[in-house]
Amino acid sequence: MTIEVRVPTLGESVTEATVATWFKKPGDAVAVDEMLCELETDKVTVEVPAPAAGVLGEIVAEEGETVGVDALLATLQAGEGAAPAPAKEAPSEAAPAPAASGGAAVDVMVPTLGESVTEATVSTWFKAVGEAVAQDEMLCELETDKVSVEVPAPASGVLTEIVAAEGSTVDATAKLAVISSGDAAATAAPAAAAPTPATAPAAGKDVADAPSARKLMAEKGIDPANVQGSGRDGRVMKGDVINALAQPAAKPAAPAAPRAPVPAEDAVREERIKMTRLRSTIARRLKDAQNTAAILTTYNEVDMTETMALRSQYKEEFEKRHGVRLGFMSFFTKACCAALKEVPEVNAEIDGDEIVYKKFVHMGVAAGTPQGLVVPVIRDADRMSFAEIEAAIAEKGKRARDGKLSMAEMQGGTFTISNGGVYGSLMSSPILNPPQSGILGMHKIQQRPMVINGEIVARPMMYLALSYDHRIVDGKGAVTFLVKVKEALEDPRRLLMDL
Known part of the structure; x- marks a missing residue:
């Protein structure tokens, strides 16, 4: 049965696209939902999946052609009668032995x-x-x-x-x-342990850049090596070239200093492990934050007496009523949401030469996992009750530790809270989670001598740290934010009165 592969809906007001790359050629076998080709519009790239399993027949729209919505891209021979795809290479001696009879x-x-x-x-x-x-x-x-x-x-x-x-x-x-x-x-006979290089997917970019991108780079005299690709396998798309043209020329980065020679007796006691993708991404994003934002940190301390007393008084009844434990994170989340309303620039971000003020709070809650630090996002935290916040944090935290968070659950945050106190940290300077402009660092609650009404008494104190982007947040705004958080935690009734 012949099935037509057509241009999918491209988005509101988008009427045409350019065929950037075909991942399959006529005669290739394809699985259902396997990517056949990639289309490119002015703003986004769209992958076209196979509507059914079978064999790719005729390619109607070649790479570089401009097509409209619902235009015919190719035909697909689907069903049991589809011809098998031709072999791409001769079998090698390392090919796996066929399964035994049965x-x-x-x-x-x-x-x-x-x-x-x-x-x-x-x-x-x-x-x-x-x-x-x-x-x-x-x-x-x-x-x-x-x-x-x-x-x-x-x-x-x-x-x-x-x-x-x-x-x-x-x-x-x-x-x-x-x-x-x-x-x-x-x-069944065991096969060769290592696949041949021909079957192993390439780790780097091994496909051509989009035709429209190549054309624009040639017109503007841009070296493709200087353009960061966002397409599959690092393929450079037209939008990447446009972004590169809009960016000022960057100074070449100084090469990393070579590692000092290590004595032989020390080298044999070292272990080298390739950096994981997660750790590599964390390292890159944190360094990007330092290179881009003007990060400054301001500090304050909060007396946790009243918050701890309120939590102690109601935690059992709270858990029975809502089925979730009452922790400190809901108090801090509520306090931050109230402070963000007072100092909206801490909840904003810079986009080019514009400041984007967010009229909502998507709260990022940093969580340590065996694989590294992740920041799941609690959406519309400013609209949530204490119970809803605690339930969301517990659910996201468990999914983070199990490695089951999706990318969508870790994107779109407007402000972040990081609780180093759970590991015993007494003081730290948290680093921004770009493009956010603020992050609050919580720390260990520790009994310290404080002067109250002229007397020295022991109080449960916590240091608070607000790291902020000084390009958008002034010192006055940062200090005001921390004072608002401090006031809300030292008198949690203010949260109920919306003060």
């Missing part, structure tokens, strides 16, 4: 990675070729920019081939391995 080859595919996540890195294989596996047993672990994903075995059998080796980058539709299942699986 067994069936089961492909292990990349699982759903989450909204907007298109690729991952294979971090660890828990099984080797030739080993028996049980259904749902963990085969390997994938890493994306923010989360780790475990890949279970789709069936019981023997792992006969590893297609994507550790360290290789795979897209959301890639095949990871092959399992020989069935009664005779246990006798």
Whole structure:
């Protein structure tokens, strides 16, 4: 059966697009929802998935052509009668042995990675070729920019081939391995342990840039090496070139100082481990924040006596009524939301030569996980009750520790709270989570001598730190923000009175 592949809806007011890249060619086998081609509009790129499994027939719109909405892009021969795709290369000696009689080859595919996540890195294989596996047993672990994903075995059998080796980058539709299942699986011949270089996905950009991008770079005399690509595998799109033209020429970065020689007796006691994608992303974003924003930190301290007393008085009744524990984070979230209304520039961001003031609070709550720091976002926290905030923080925190947060759940925050006190930190200067302009650092509650009404008494005190972008937030605004938070926590009744 012939199925037409057409241009999808491109978005409001967008009527045409340019065919940037075809990922498949006529005769190639395709799976349902596998990406066939990429379209480019003035603002965004759109991937076109296969509407059904089969074989790609004719490509009607070639790369570089401009097409309208619903235009015919290609045809697809779907169904059981579809011709098999031609082999791309001759079988090698390292090819996996076929499954023994009675067994069936089961492909292990990349699982759903989450909204907007298109690729991952294979971090660890828990099984080797030739080993028996049980259904749902963990085969390997994938890493994306923010989360780790475990890949279970789709069936019981023997792992006969590893297609994507550790360290290789795979897209959301890639095949990871092959399992020989069935009664005779246990006798299946083990395959070569390492895949050939031809089958391993390339870690870097190995495809041509979009035709419209190449044309614009040629017209403007731009070196493609100086343009950061946002397309699949780092492909440079037209929008990337436009962004590069709008940016001022950057001074070449000074090369990193070479590592000092290490004595041989020390070198043998060192261990080198490749930086994970998550850790690499954290490092890049934090350095970008330092390079871009004018970060300054101001401090204050808060007497937690009244907040602790209120929490102690109602925590049991609160948990019975709402089914969630009453912690300190809901008090701090409420206090910050109130302070952000008073000092709106702390809840704003810079976009070019404009300041964007947010009329809502999407609160980021930094959480430490075994994989690294992540910041899930509690949306519209300013509209939530104490119970709703506590429930949201508990749910997001558990999903963060389990590595199950999606990218969408960690984007769009307008302000962040980081609680280093849970690890015993007494004082720190938190770093901004760009493009946000403010982050509040909470610390350990510690009994300290304070002068109250002329007498020295022990009080549970906490240091607060507000790091802010001095380009948009002045010192007066930063201090005012911290004072508002302090006042709300030292007299939590103010939160009920909206004071």
